[in-house]
Amino acid sequence: MAVVLDARELNKRFGAVTAATGVSAAIEQDSVVGLIGTNGAGKTTFINMITGYIKPDTGSIHFRGRDITALSPREVTRIGICRSFQIPQLYSSLTVMENMMVGLGVVLRNAGLGGFFSRGRPNVPGHDAPAEEVAERILTRFGLSDYRNKNAQVLPGGVRKLLDIALTMVAKPTILLLDEPTSGVSAEEKFGMMDMVMAAVKAEGATVLFVEHDMEVVSRFAQRVLAFYDGRIIADAPPEIALRDPEVKRYVVGGELHRMDEQQGASNA
Amino acid sequence: MKGDRTLIILGVVLLAVVGAGPLLPQWALFLLTIAIAKGLVAQGLMLQLRAGLVSFGQALYYCIGAYTAGILGRFFGISDMLLEMLCGAAVAAFIAFILGFLLARYRGIFYGLLSLALSMILYGLLVKSEALGSTDGINILPSTVFGIKPSQESVRHVVLVAGCAVAFLATLLVNRYLNTPLGQLAAAIKDNEIRVEYMGTSVREAIHVKYVIAAALSGIGGALAATTVGHIDPDMAYWTTSGEFIFITILAGTKSVVAPFLGAMIFGIIHTVAFDVSPNTWQMTLGIALLLVILFLPEGLWSLFTRRKAA
Numbered sequence: 021m022a023v024v025l026d027a028r029e030l031n032k033r034f035g036a037v038t039a040a041t042g043v044s045a046a047i048e049q050d051s052v053v054g055l056i057g058t059n060g061a062g063k064t065t066f067i068n069m070i071t072g073y074i075k076p077d078t079g080s081i082h083f084r085g086r087d088i089t090a091l092s093p094r095e096v097t098r099i100g101i102c103r104s105f106q107i108p109q110l111y112s113s114l115t116v117m118e119n120m121m122v123g124l125g126v127v128l129r130n131a132g133l134g135g136f137f138s139r140g141r142p143n144v145p146g147h148d149a150p151a152e153e154v155a156e157r158i159l160t161r162f163g164l165s166d167y168r169n170k171n172a173q174v175l176p177g178g179v180r181k182l183l184d185i186a187l188t189m190v191a192k193p194t195i196l197l198l199d200e201p202t203s204g205v206s207a208e209e210k211f212g213m214m215d216m217v218m219a220a221v222k223a224e225g226a227t228v229l230f231v232e233h234d235m236e237v238v239s240r241f242a243q244r245v246l247a248f249y250d251g252r253i254i255a256d257a258p259p260e261i262a263l264r265d266p267e268v269k270r271y272v273v274g275g276e277l278h279r280m281d282e283q284q285g286a287s288n289a
Numbered sequence: 290m291k292g293d294r295t296l297i298i299l300g301v302v303l304l305a306v307v308g309a310g311p312l313l314p315q316w317a318l319f320l321l322t323i324a325i326a327k328g329l330v331a332q333g334l335m336l337q338l339r340a341g342l343v344s345f346g347q348a349l350y351y352c353i354g355a356y357t358a359g360i361l362g363r364f365f366g367i368s369d370m371l372l373e374m375l376c377g378a379a380v381a382a383f384i385a386f387i388l389g390f391l392l393a394r395y396r397g398i399f400y401g402l403l404s405l406a407l408s409m410i411l412y413g414l415l416v417k418s419e420a421l422g423s424t425d426g427i428n429i430l431p432s433t434v435f436g437i438k439p440s441q442e443s444v445r446h447v448v449l450v451a452g453c454a455v456a457f458l459a460t461l462l463v464n465r466y467l468n469t470p471l472g473q474l475a476a477a478i479k480d481n482e483i484r485v486e487y488m489g490t491s492v493r494e495a496i497h498v499k500y501v502i503a504a505a506l507s508g509i510g511g512a513l514a515a516t517t518v519g520h521i522d523p524d525m526a527y528w529t530t531s532g533e534f535i536f537i538t539i540l541a542g543t544k545s546v547v548a549p550f551l552g553a554m555i556f557g558i559i560h561t562v563a564f565d566v567s568p569n570t571w572q573m574t575l576g577i578a579l580l581l582v583i584l585f586l587p588e589g590l591w592s593l594f595t596r597r598k599a600a
Contacts, residue, residue: 122473
Protein backbone atom coordinates (compact mmCIF):
# COMPACT_ATOMS: atom_id res chain seq x y z
CA MET A 21 0.00 0.00 0.00
CA ALA A 22 1.19 3.54 -0.72
CA VAL A 23 3.12 5.38 1.97
CA VAL A 24 1.21 8.53 2.90
CA LEU A 25 3.39 9.80 5.74
CA ASP A 26 7.10 9.27 6.07
CA ALA A 27 9.10 10.37 9.12
CA ARG A 28 12.83 10.13 8.53
CA GLU A 29 15.45 10.06 11.27
CA LEU A 30 13.73 12.58 13.55
CA ASN A 31 15.81 13.87 16.44
CA LYS A 32 14.64 16.26 19.12
CA ARG A 33 16.14 17.36 22.42
CA PHE A 34 14.71 19.64 25.09
CA GLY A 35 17.82 20.66 27.03
CA ALA A 36 19.12 17.49 28.65
CA VAL A 37 16.00 15.52 27.77
CA THR A 38 16.00 13.43 24.62
CA ALA A 39 12.49 13.40 23.20
CA ALA A 40 13.29 11.73 19.86
CA THR A 41 16.33 9.82 18.64
CA GLY A 42 16.42 8.60 15.05
CA VAL A 43 12.66 8.15 14.87
CA SER A 44 11.68 6.81 11.46
CA ALA A 45 8.31 5.46 10.40
CA ALA A 46 6.56 5.07 7.07
CA ILE A 47 2.79 5.11 7.49
CA GLU A 48 0.71 3.43 4.81
CA GLN A 49 -2.55 4.81 3.55
CA ASP A 50 -5.72 3.57 5.29
CA SER A 51 -3.74 1.92 8.08
CA VAL A 52 -4.50 2.20 11.79
CA VAL A 53 -1.33 2.63 13.80
CA GLY A 54 -1.14 2.56 17.59
CA LEU A 55 1.61 4.52 19.32
CA ILE A 56 2.48 3.09 22.72
CA GLY A 57 5.04 3.90 25.36
CA THR A 58 5.34 5.12 28.91
CA ASN A 59 4.94 8.78 29.80
CA GLY A 60 7.86 10.74 28.37
CA ALA A 61 8.72 8.03 25.84
CA GLY A 62 8.28 10.41 22.91
CA LYS A 63 4.81 9.59 21.53
CA THR A 64 3.30 13.05 21.86
CA THR A 65 6.56 14.65 20.68
CA PHE A 66 6.25 12.50 17.55
CA ILE A 67 2.65 13.70 17.06
CA ASN A 68 3.68 17.30 17.74
CA MET A 69 6.48 17.08 15.17
CA ILE A 70 4.13 15.72 12.52
CA THR A 71 1.61 18.50 13.16
CA GLY A 72 4.27 21.20 13.05
CA TYR A 73 3.88 22.26 16.66
CA ILE A 74 7.46 21.19 17.41
CA LYS A 75 10.24 21.30 14.83
CA PRO A 76 12.71 18.40 14.88
CA ASP A 77 16.38 19.32 15.43
CA THR A 78 17.26 17.08 12.49
CA GLY A 79 15.33 14.77 10.21
CA SER A 80 12.35 15.35 7.98
CA ILE A 81 8.68 14.53 7.62
CA HIS A 82 7.12 13.86 4.23
CA PHE A 83 3.44 13.80 3.37
CA ARG A 84 2.70 12.19 0.02
CA GLY A 85 6.27 12.90 -0.99
CA ARG A 86 6.21 16.57 0.06
CA ASP A 87 8.55 17.75 2.82
CA ILE A 88 6.27 19.26 5.49
CA THR A 89 8.84 19.59 8.28
CA ALA A 90 8.79 23.39 8.26
CA LEU A 91 5.02 23.85 8.05
CA SER A 92 3.02 25.44 10.88
CA PRO A 93 0.15 23.54 12.56
CA ARG A 94 -2.48 25.38 10.52
CA GLU A 95 -0.63 24.64 7.27
CA VAL A 96 -0.36 20.98 8.25
CA THR A 97 -4.10 20.95 8.95
CA ARG A 98 -4.82 22.52 5.58
CA ILE A 99 -2.99 19.75 3.70
CA GLY A 100 -5.06 17.10 5.46
CA ILE A 101 -3.31 16.10 8.69
CA CYS A 102 -5.56 16.78 11.68
CA ARG A 103 -5.28 15.97 15.34
CA SER A 104 -7.31 15.53 18.47
CA PHE A 105 -5.99 16.25 21.95
CA GLN A 106 -5.41 14.32 25.14
CA ILE A 107 -7.30 17.08 26.97
CA PRO A 108 -10.19 18.01 24.64
CA GLN A 109 -9.69 21.42 23.07
CA LEU A 110 -13.17 22.78 22.57
CA TYR A 111 -14.82 26.17 22.31
CA SER A 112 -16.34 25.96 25.73
CA SER A 113 -18.72 28.93 25.53
CA LEU A 114 -20.28 27.60 22.33
CA THR A 115 -22.77 24.80 21.80
CA VAL A 116 -21.79 21.51 20.20
CA MET A 117 -23.36 22.63 16.92
CA GLU A 118 -21.60 26.01 17.06
CA ASN A 119 -18.30 24.24 17.67
CA MET A 120 -18.84 22.27 14.48
CA MET A 121 -19.94 25.34 12.54
CA VAL A 122 -16.81 27.25 13.52
CA GLY A 123 -14.69 24.40 12.20
CA LEU A 124 -16.69 24.10 9.00
CA GLY A 125 -16.50 27.87 8.56
CA VAL A 126 -12.72 27.65 8.62
CA VAL A 127 -12.81 24.89 6.00
CA LEU A 128 -15.07 27.03 3.80
CA ARG A 129 -12.85 30.07 4.27
CA ASN A 130 -9.68 28.13 3.45
CA ALA A 131 -11.39 27.07 0.21
CA GLY A 132 -12.28 30.69 -0.58
CA LEU A 133 -15.97 30.12 0.10
CA GLY A 134 -18.42 31.72 2.53
CA GLY A 135 -16.65 35.08 2.43
CA PHE A 136 -17.95 38.63 2.61
CA PHE A 137 -19.37 38.66 -0.91
CA SER A 138 -20.57 35.08 -1.16
CA ARG A 139 -24.25 34.26 -1.39
CA GLY A 140 -26.27 31.18 -0.44
CA ARG A 141 -25.00 28.13 1.37
CA PRO A 142 -21.95 26.77 -0.40
CA ASN A 143 -21.06 23.08 -0.15
CA VAL A 144 -18.19 22.26 2.18
CA PRO A 145 -15.24 20.96 0.13
CA GLY A 146 -14.79 17.23 0.54
CA HIS A 147 -18.25 16.77 2.01
CA ASP A 148 -20.39 18.01 -0.89
CA ALA A 149 -23.12 19.41 1.33
CA PRO A 150 -23.80 22.74 3.09
CA ALA A 151 -22.15 23.24 6.48
CA GLU A 152 -25.29 22.58 8.58
CA GLU A 153 -25.89 19.23 6.87
CA VAL A 154 -22.24 18.21 7.22
CA ALA A 155 -22.30 19.11 10.92
CA GLU A 156 -25.44 17.04 11.48
CA ARG A 157 -23.94 14.12 9.57
CA ILE A 158 -20.71 14.13 11.61
CA LEU A 159 -22.56 14.59 14.91
CA THR A 160 -24.79 11.63 14.05
CA ARG A 161 -21.78 9.46 13.22
CA PHE A 162 -20.24 10.29 16.58
CA GLY A 163 -23.49 9.85 18.49
CA LEU A 164 -23.56 13.51 19.44
CA SER A 165 -26.85 14.59 17.87
CA ASP A 166 -28.65 14.72 21.21
CA TYR A 167 -26.04 17.13 22.54
CA ARG A 168 -26.31 19.49 19.55
CA ASN A 169 -27.62 22.44 21.56
CA LYS A 170 -25.68 21.77 24.76
CA ASN A 171 -22.88 24.08 25.77
CA ALA A 172 -19.48 22.40 25.34
CA GLN A 173 -18.38 23.21 28.88
CA VAL A 174 -21.20 21.20 30.47
CA LEU A 175 -20.62 18.02 28.45
CA PRO A 176 -19.56 14.79 30.21
CA GLY A 177 -15.90 13.76 29.78
CA GLY A 178 -16.52 11.04 27.19
CA VAL A 179 -18.72 13.31 25.10
CA ARG A 180 -16.09 16.04 25.21
CA LYS A 181 -13.58 13.52 23.86
CA LEU A 182 -15.94 12.54 21.06
CA LEU A 183 -16.59 16.17 20.14
CA ASP A 184 -12.86 16.86 20.13
CA ILE A 185 -12.41 14.05 17.61
CA ALA A 186 -15.54 15.01 15.64
CA LEU A 187 -14.09 18.51 15.22
CA THR A 188 -11.10 17.07 13.42
CA MET A 189 -13.40 15.46 10.85
CA VAL A 190 -14.72 18.74 9.45
CA ALA A 191 -11.55 19.20 7.40
CA LYS A 192 -11.93 15.71 5.89
CA PRO A 193 -8.46 14.63 7.05
CA THR A 194 -6.25 12.26 5.10
CA ILE A 195 -4.38 11.46 8.30
CA LEU A 196 -5.92 11.67 11.73
CA LEU A 197 -3.76 11.79 14.84
CA LEU A 198 -5.62 10.87 18.03
CA ASP A 199 -3.84 11.66 21.27
CA GLU A 200 -5.08 9.20 23.90
CA PRO A 201 -8.67 9.02 22.65
CA THR A 202 -9.84 6.89 25.59
CA SER A 203 -8.06 8.66 28.43
CA GLY A 204 -10.54 9.75 31.06
CA VAL A 205 -13.18 7.42 29.61
CA SER A 206 -14.49 4.62 31.82
CA ALA A 207 -13.44 1.01 31.13
CA GLU A 208 -17.03 0.13 30.22
CA GLU A 209 -17.30 2.91 27.66
CA LYS A 210 -13.92 2.87 25.98
CA PHE A 211 -14.53 0.00 23.52
CA GLY A 212 -17.90 1.36 22.50
CA MET A 213 -16.36 4.75 22.04
CA MET A 214 -13.46 3.44 19.98
CA ASP A 215 -15.84 1.35 17.84
CA MET A 216 -17.81 4.51 17.11
CA VAL A 217 -14.71 6.62 16.43
CA MET A 218 -13.12 4.03 14.17
CA ALA A 219 -16.35 3.49 12.22
CA ALA A 220 -16.74 7.25 11.73
CA VAL A 221 -13.11 7.74 10.80
CA LYS A 222 -13.06 4.86 8.38
CA ALA A 223 -16.26 6.13 6.76
CA GLU A 224 -14.37 9.33 6.02
CA GLY A 225 -11.43 7.32 4.67
CA ALA A 226 -8.70 8.59 6.99
CA THR A 227 -5.43 6.96 7.98
CA VAL A 228 -5.23 6.86 11.78
CA LEU A 229 -2.38 7.14 14.25
CA PHE A 230 -3.48 6.96 17.85
CA VAL A 231 -1.55 7.30 21.08
CA GLU A 232 -2.84 4.84 23.65
CA HIS A 233 -1.88 3.48 27.04
CA ASP A 234 -4.53 0.80 27.15
CA MET A 235 -3.05 -2.31 25.52
CA GLU A 236 -6.47 -3.93 25.15
CA VAL A 237 -7.57 -1.01 23.01
CA VAL A 238 -4.32 -1.15 21.05
CA SER A 239 -4.48 -4.87 20.38
CA ARG A 240 -8.12 -4.62 19.32
CA PHE A 241 -8.00 -1.58 17.04
CA ALA A 242 -4.42 -1.14 15.77
CA GLN A 243 -3.17 -2.93 12.67
CA ARG A 244 0.35 -1.88 13.47
CA VAL A 245 2.11 -0.75 16.65
CA LEU A 246 4.98 1.69 17.10
CA ALA A 247 6.41 1.23 20.60
CA PHE A 248 8.37 4.18 21.99
CA TYR A 249 10.93 4.14 24.75
CA ASP A 250 13.33 6.94 25.67
CA GLY A 251 12.69 8.79 22.41
CA ARG A 252 13.29 5.72 20.23
CA ILE A 253 11.01 3.32 18.41
CA ILE A 254 11.86 -0.04 19.92
CA ALA A 255 9.27 -2.06 18.03
CA ASP A 256 7.36 -1.58 14.79
CA ALA A 257 5.11 -4.53 14.04
CA PRO A 258 1.51 -5.78 14.14
CA PRO A 259 0.14 -5.75 17.71
CA GLU A 260 0.27 -9.52 18.21
CA ILE A 261 4.02 -9.39 17.56
CA ALA A 262 4.91 -5.96 18.99
CA LEU A 263 3.15 -6.52 22.31
CA ARG A 264 5.09 -9.72 22.86
CA ASP A 265 8.46 -8.26 21.97
CA PRO A 266 10.76 -8.70 25.01
CA GLU A 267 11.85 -5.05 24.96
CA VAL A 268 8.28 -3.84 24.66
CA LYS A 269 7.22 -6.14 27.48
CA ARG A 270 10.02 -4.87 29.65
CA TYR A 271 9.81 -1.13 28.97
CA VAL A 272 6.28 -0.45 27.79
CA VAL A 273 3.69 -3.08 28.56
CA GLY A 274 5.01 -4.20 31.95
CA GLY A 275 2.55 -6.19 33.99
CA GLU A 276 -0.39 -5.34 31.80
CA LEU A 277 0.32 -8.00 29.19
CA HIS A 278 0.70 -10.63 31.88
CA ARG A 279 -2.76 -9.74 33.12
CA MET A 280 -4.08 -9.98 29.56
CA ASP A 281 -2.40 -13.37 29.16
CA GLU A 282 -3.91 -14.53 32.42
CA GLN A 283 -7.38 -13.33 31.35
CA GLN A 284 -6.97 -15.10 28.02
CA GLY A 285 -5.84 -18.26 29.82
CA ALA A 286 -8.81 -18.09 32.17
CA SER A 287 -11.28 -17.66 29.32
CA ASN A 288 -9.70 -20.56 27.40
CA ALA A 289 -9.97 -22.74 30.48
CA MET B 290 -33.01 35.69 10.32
CA LYS B 291 -30.81 37.38 12.85
CA GLY B 292 -29.30 39.54 10.13
CA ASP B 293 -32.75 40.45 8.85
CA ARG B 294 -33.87 41.59 12.32
CA THR B 295 -30.79 43.75 12.67
CA LEU B 296 -31.54 45.29 9.31
CA ILE B 297 -35.11 46.04 10.36
CA ILE B 298 -34.05 47.57 13.69
CA LEU B 299 -31.48 49.73 11.95
CA GLY B 300 -33.93 50.80 9.29
CA VAL B 301 -36.56 51.78 11.85
CA VAL B 302 -34.00 53.75 13.91
CA LEU B 303 -32.74 55.55 10.81
CA LEU B 304 -36.26 56.49 9.70
CA ALA B 305 -37.14 57.61 13.24
CA VAL B 306 -34.07 59.84 13.40
CA VAL B 307 -34.68 61.35 9.98
CA GLY B 308 -38.37 61.85 10.70
CA ALA B 309 -38.12 63.11 14.26
CA GLY B 310 -35.04 65.27 13.69
CA PRO B 311 -36.81 68.54 12.81
CA LEU B 312 -38.97 68.20 15.93
CA LEU B 313 -36.04 67.81 18.29
CA PRO B 314 -34.19 70.71 19.94
CA GLN B 315 -30.67 71.54 18.76
CA TRP B 316 -29.04 70.13 21.90
CA ALA B 317 -30.81 66.79 21.43
CA LEU B 318 -29.64 66.60 17.81
CA PHE B 319 -26.11 67.34 18.98
CA LEU B 320 -26.26 64.61 21.65
CA LEU B 321 -27.68 62.10 19.19
CA THR B 322 -24.96 62.78 16.63
CA ILE B 323 -22.21 62.47 19.21
CA ALA B 324 -23.82 59.23 20.39
CA ILE B 325 -23.70 57.91 16.81
CA ALA B 326 -20.02 58.88 16.58
CA LYS B 327 -19.13 57.25 19.89
CA GLY B 328 -21.34 54.26 19.07
CA LEU B 329 -19.21 53.59 16.00
CA VAL B 330 -16.06 53.52 18.15
CA ALA B 331 -17.79 51.25 20.67
CA GLN B 332 -18.80 48.97 17.80
CA GLY B 333 -15.11 48.62 16.96
CA LEU B 334 -14.37 47.83 20.59
CA MET B 335 -17.17 45.28 20.56
CA LEU B 336 -15.54 43.43 17.67
CA GLN B 337 -12.34 43.13 19.69
CA LEU B 338 -14.10 42.32 22.95
CA ARG B 339 -15.91 39.41 21.31
CA ALA B 340 -12.48 37.91 20.66
CA GLY B 341 -11.49 38.54 24.28
CA LEU B 342 -9.39 41.63 23.53
CA VAL B 343 -9.82 44.93 25.34
CA SER B 344 -8.26 47.95 23.68
CA PHE B 345 -7.49 50.67 26.20
CA GLY B 346 -6.43 52.94 23.37
CA GLN B 347 -9.26 53.01 20.85
CA ALA B 348 -9.23 56.80 21.13
CA LEU B 349 -6.11 56.64 18.95
CA TYR B 350 -8.25 56.01 15.87
CA TYR B 351 -11.05 58.29 17.03
CA CYS B 352 -8.49 61.06 17.21
CA ILE B 353 -6.93 60.09 13.87
CA GLY B 354 -10.36 60.30 12.24
CA ALA B 355 -10.98 63.69 13.83
CA TYR B 356 -7.59 65.11 12.85
CA THR B 357 -7.99 63.75 9.32
CA ALA B 358 -11.15 65.84 9.07
CA GLY B 359 -9.31 68.77 10.62
CA ILE B 360 -6.35 68.51 8.24
CA LEU B 361 -8.66 68.20 5.23
CA GLY B 362 -10.27 71.49 6.20
CA ARG B 363 -7.20 73.35 7.36
CA PHE B 364 -4.79 72.42 4.57
CA PHE B 365 -7.05 71.43 1.67
CA GLY B 366 -10.19 73.47 2.30
CA ILE B 367 -12.38 70.36 2.23
CA SER B 368 -15.50 70.55 4.38
CA ASP B 369 -17.65 67.77 2.92
CA MET B 370 -18.50 65.65 5.94
CA LEU B 371 -19.01 62.45 3.95
CA LEU B 372 -15.56 62.85 2.47
CA GLU B 373 -14.17 63.60 5.93
CA MET B 374 -15.67 60.40 7.33
CA LEU B 375 -14.45 58.37 4.37
CA CYS B 376 -10.91 59.75 4.67
CA GLY B 377 -11.01 59.37 8.47
CA ALA B 378 -11.85 55.70 8.06
CA ALA B 379 -9.20 55.17 5.37
CA VAL B 380 -6.37 56.85 7.31
CA ALA B 381 -7.30 55.07 10.54
CA ALA B 382 -7.54 51.71 8.75
CA PHE B 383 -4.18 52.24 7.05
CA ILE B 384 -2.42 53.08 10.32
CA ALA B 385 -4.16 50.15 12.04
CA PHE B 386 -3.03 47.86 9.24
CA ILE B 387 0.60 48.81 9.98
CA LEU B 388 0.28 48.76 13.78
CA GLY B 389 -1.83 45.60 13.62
CA PHE B 390 1.23 43.52 12.77
CA LEU B 391 2.51 44.42 16.23
CA LEU B 392 -0.77 44.41 18.18
CA ALA B 393 -2.02 41.06 16.82
CA ARG B 394 0.92 39.35 18.51
CA TYR B 395 -0.27 40.28 22.00
CA ARG B 396 -3.15 39.22 24.22
CA GLY B 397 -4.71 40.21 27.51
CA ILE B 398 -3.20 43.06 29.46
CA PHE B 399 -0.34 43.46 26.97
CA TYR B 400 -2.77 44.11 24.13
CA GLY B 401 -4.65 46.61 26.25
CA LEU B 402 -1.62 48.50 27.48
CA LEU B 403 0.12 48.51 24.12
CA SER B 404 -2.94 50.04 22.50
CA LEU B 405 -3.06 52.57 25.34
CA ALA B 406 0.62 53.40 24.84
CA LEU B 407 0.08 54.02 21.12
CA SER B 408 -2.80 56.39 21.77
CA MET B 409 -0.73 58.29 24.33
CA ILE B 410 2.12 58.58 21.82
CA LEU B 411 -0.30 60.28 19.42
CA TYR B 412 -1.48 62.53 22.25
CA GLY B 413 2.12 63.51 22.97
CA LEU B 414 2.83 64.19 19.28
CA LEU B 415 -0.28 66.36 18.90
CA VAL B 416 0.48 68.35 22.05
CA LYS B 417 3.90 69.16 20.59
CA SER B 418 2.60 69.89 17.10
CA GLU B 419 2.10 73.65 16.61
CA ALA B 420 0.92 73.18 13.03
CA LEU B 421 -2.05 71.26 14.42
CA GLY B 422 -2.78 73.71 17.20
CA SER B 423 -0.89 71.97 20.00
CA THR B 424 -3.04 71.67 23.18
CA ASP B 425 -5.58 74.19 21.82
CA GLY B 426 -6.39 72.01 18.84
CA ILE B 427 -7.93 73.32 15.64
CA ASN B 428 -11.35 74.33 14.36
CA ILE B 429 -13.20 72.33 11.76
CA LEU B 430 -14.76 74.01 8.74
CA PRO B 431 -18.56 74.22 8.83
CA SER B 432 -20.03 70.99 7.46
CA THR B 433 -21.17 70.63 3.87
CA VAL B 434 -22.76 67.64 2.15
CA PHE B 435 -22.04 67.09 -1.56
CA GLY B 436 -20.90 70.70 -1.78
CA ILE B 437 -24.12 72.09 -0.30
CA LYS B 438 -23.86 74.13 2.87
CA PRO B 439 -26.93 73.61 5.08
CA SER B 440 -28.59 76.62 6.72
CA GLN B 441 -27.74 77.48 10.30
CA GLU B 442 -31.09 76.10 11.49
CA SER B 443 -30.88 72.81 9.63
CA VAL B 444 -27.18 72.01 9.91
CA ARG B 445 -27.51 69.88 13.06
CA HIS B 446 -30.25 67.80 11.48
CA VAL B 447 -28.32 67.39 8.22
CA VAL B 448 -25.18 66.30 10.09
CA LEU B 449 -27.23 63.83 12.12
CA VAL B 450 -28.91 62.34 9.06
CA ALA B 451 -25.60 62.06 7.18
CA GLY B 452 -23.95 60.53 10.26
CA CYS B 453 -26.82 58.08 10.68
CA ALA B 454 -26.69 57.09 7.03
CA VAL B 455 -22.95 56.36 7.22
CA ALA B 456 -23.35 54.53 10.56
CA PHE B 457 -26.23 52.54 9.02
CA LEU B 458 -24.07 51.49 6.09
CA ALA B 459 -21.07 50.70 8.33
CA THR B 460 -23.25 48.64 10.66
CA LEU B 461 -24.68 46.65 7.77
CA LEU B 462 -21.15 45.85 6.61
CA VAL B 463 -20.06 44.91 10.14
CA ASN B 464 -23.14 42.72 10.52
CA ARG B 465 -22.35 41.02 7.24
CA TYR B 466 -18.74 40.51 8.33
CA LEU B 467 -19.87 38.98 11.64
CA ASN B 468 -21.86 36.40 9.70
CA THR B 469 -18.86 35.29 7.64
CA PRO B 470 -16.64 32.42 8.90
CA LEU B 471 -13.92 34.96 9.73
CA GLY B 472 -16.34 37.09 11.75
CA GLN B 473 -17.70 34.06 13.58
CA LEU B 474 -14.22 33.11 14.75
CA ALA B 475 -14.31 35.74 17.52
CA ALA B 476 -15.87 33.56 20.22
CA ALA B 477 -13.67 30.64 19.18
CA ILE B 478 -10.56 32.80 19.49
CA LYS B 479 -11.68 33.95 22.92
CA ASP B 480 -12.26 30.35 24.03
CA ASN B 481 -9.38 28.43 22.54
CA GLU B 482 -6.73 29.84 20.21
CA ILE B 483 -4.87 26.53 19.99
CA ARG B 484 -7.89 24.82 18.53
CA VAL B 485 -8.45 27.63 16.03
CA GLU B 486 -4.89 27.21 14.77
CA TYR B 487 -5.32 23.43 14.57
CA MET B 488 -8.53 23.99 12.61
CA GLY B 489 -6.35 25.47 9.90
CA THR B 490 -6.53 29.22 10.22
CA SER B 491 -4.42 32.04 11.63
CA VAL B 492 -5.60 33.64 14.86
CA ARG B 493 -3.21 36.52 14.35
CA GLU B 494 -4.63 37.27 10.92
CA ALA B 495 -8.19 37.14 12.24
CA ILE B 496 -7.32 39.57 15.04
CA HIS B 497 -5.49 41.83 12.62
CA VAL B 498 -8.60 42.07 10.44
CA LYS B 499 -10.77 42.90 13.46
CA TYR B 500 -8.30 45.54 14.56
CA VAL B 501 -8.36 47.24 11.16
CA ILE B 502 -12.17 47.18 10.96
CA ALA B 503 -12.39 48.59 14.50
CA ALA B 504 -9.98 51.37 13.55
CA ALA B 505 -11.97 52.26 10.42
CA LEU B 506 -15.18 52.50 12.48
CA SER B 507 -13.40 54.65 15.06
CA GLY B 508 -12.02 56.85 12.27
CA ILE B 509 -15.53 57.46 10.97
CA GLY B 510 -16.69 58.21 14.50
CA GLY B 511 -13.84 60.65 15.07
CA ALA B 512 -14.51 62.54 11.83
CA LEU B 513 -18.23 62.70 12.61
CA ALA B 514 -17.55 64.00 16.13
CA ALA B 515 -15.13 66.57 14.72
CA THR B 516 -17.58 67.97 12.21
CA THR B 517 -20.37 67.93 14.82
CA VAL B 518 -18.43 69.74 17.54
CA GLY B 519 -16.53 71.98 15.10
CA HIS B 520 -13.34 71.74 17.12
CA ILE B 521 -10.75 69.07 17.85
CA ASP B 522 -7.90 68.83 20.34
CA PRO B 523 -5.37 66.22 21.53
CA ASP B 524 -7.66 65.15 24.39
CA MET B 525 -9.47 63.05 21.80
CA ALA B 526 -6.51 60.64 22.02
CA TYR B 527 -6.17 60.84 25.79
CA TRP B 528 -6.63 57.67 27.86
CA THR B 529 -9.78 58.97 29.54
CA THR B 530 -11.44 59.17 26.12
CA SER B 531 -10.55 55.52 25.54
CA GLY B 532 -11.98 54.74 28.98
CA GLU B 533 -15.21 56.40 27.95
CA PHE B 534 -15.48 54.08 24.94
CA ILE B 535 -14.87 51.02 27.11
CA PHE B 536 -17.54 52.32 29.47
CA ILE B 537 -20.02 52.56 26.59
CA THR B 538 -19.14 49.09 25.30
CA ILE B 539 -19.62 47.45 28.71
CA LEU B 540 -22.80 49.43 29.25
CA ALA B 541 -24.15 48.27 25.88
CA GLY B 542 -23.00 44.67 25.79
CA THR B 543 -21.47 42.83 22.86
CA LYS B 544 -24.38 40.75 21.63
CA SER B 545 -25.57 43.01 18.83
CA VAL B 546 -24.14 45.49 16.37
CA VAL B 547 -26.94 47.89 17.34
CA ALA B 548 -26.12 47.77 21.07
CA PRO B 549 -23.14 50.19 20.96
CA PHE B 550 -25.38 52.99 19.66
CA LEU B 551 -27.89 52.36 22.42
CA GLY B 552 -25.03 52.32 24.94
CA ALA B 553 -23.64 55.58 23.58
CA MET B 554 -27.05 57.26 23.81
CA ILE B 555 -27.62 56.10 27.39
CA PHE B 556 -24.08 57.22 28.25
CA GLY B 557 -24.77 60.64 26.72
CA ILE B 558 -28.03 60.98 28.67
CA ILE B 559 -26.47 59.93 32.00
CA HIS B 560 -23.48 62.19 31.39
CA THR B 561 -25.62 65.20 30.50
CA VAL B 562 -28.13 64.78 33.31
CA ALA B 563 -25.42 64.03 35.91
CA PHE B 564 -23.44 67.07 34.83
CA ASP B 565 -26.55 69.22 34.92
CA VAL B 566 -27.62 68.03 38.36
CA SER B 567 -24.22 67.89 39.99
CA PRO B 568 -21.38 69.42 37.94
CA ASN B 569 -18.69 68.44 40.44
CA THR B 570 -19.63 64.82 40.97
CA TRP B 571 -20.92 63.69 37.58
CA GLN B 572 -18.14 61.09 37.38
CA MET B 573 -19.51 59.47 40.53
CA THR B 574 -22.94 59.16 38.92
CA LEU B 575 -21.40 57.52 35.86
CA GLY B 576 -19.45 55.17 38.11
CA ILE B 577 -22.57 54.15 39.99
CA ALA B 578 -24.42 53.59 36.71
CA LEU B 579 -21.63 51.31 35.46
CA LEU B 580 -21.56 49.47 38.76
CA LEU B 581 -25.29 48.81 38.59
CA VAL B 582 -25.02 47.54 35.02
CA ILE B 583 -22.15 45.21 35.92
CA LEU B 584 -24.05 43.90 38.95
CA PHE B 585 -27.49 43.48 37.44
CA LEU B 586 -26.87 43.30 33.68
CA PRO B 587 -23.40 41.77 33.31
CA GLU B 588 -24.00 41.26 29.60
CA GLY B 589 -24.96 44.90 29.12
CA LEU B 590 -28.14 46.78 28.39
CA TRP B 591 -28.77 44.75 25.27
CA SER B 592 -29.39 41.68 27.44
CA LEU B 593 -32.67 43.35 28.50
CA PHE B 594 -33.97 42.55 25.01
CA THR B 595 -32.44 39.08 24.71
CA ARG B 596 -33.61 38.10 28.22
CA ARG B 597 -37.19 38.97 27.36
CA LYS B 598 -36.89 36.93 24.19
CA ALA B 599 -35.48 33.94 26.10
CA ALA B 600 -38.29 34.15 28.65
